[in-house]
Amino acid sequence: MARSSKDNPSVALVRDFSNPISLTWEGKVFGISNPTVGTEIVGQTSFANTLATFSLRNLGSKAMVPLYALLGQAGPVAGGVIVVSVQTLDTDQFTSGTQVTVRNRNQRNSDGSSVLAFHTATLPTFTTGNANQVFAREVFQTVSAANADNTINAFGYPGICVVRPTGAIHIYTDAAITGPSWSFSITWAELEV
Secondary structure, rough: OOOOOHOOOOOOOOOOOOOOHHHOOOOOEEEEOOOOOOEEEEEEEEOOOEEEEEEEOOOOOEEEEEEEEEEEEEEOOOOEEEEEEEEEOOOOOOOOEEEOOOEEEEOOOOOOOOOEEEEEEEOOOOOOOEEEEEEEEEEOOOOOOOOOOOOOOOOOOOOOEEOOOOEEEEEEEOOOOOEEEOOOOOOEEEOOO
16 A cells, blocks of 8 residues: 555744754844944843843744844943843733834845844733743843853853744843943844744
8 A cells, every 4th residue: 555645744844043044044044133333232230020121023934043242341340240031921011212224134135024023022921820030140240341251142042932923022130239231142033923
């Protein structure tokens, strides 16, 4: 008896998110960076769920897969320790912020992003159970000088999580006394679900 194609079990598509070059060629990688060269984005002086340094809102029908969130500290901060935390939201909650232009990382591709990006965002008080922390890190920073290695990946590693359609991801950064200033490059993939 001949086999039918229906006999084959479905296999999920597996992607290597540590090497996103093929996704970039396909036009599925998007990103943001400082709107003005030499002008950094300032974080908070203490953590508050309602004040995100960066907010990425997935308003389309595709899954958003965070790849890199490279944050480069632009000089010393008072307070000694910079805290970075990343939360995802099952259902987007957002009040206001300064919008940053999202660009396709394949400049020959005209596909637009379904993610809206903001910095210095104000958020409402989250619905209980909506926010999930996916990454946290503390970076020591002396008061007198910047760290020799002052660039961190706030996503931890590529593919740290998947943000569902109509969800969001927020990056919080804070340091006591003086909020940290960031040069940044944040990149993600948008994939069919």
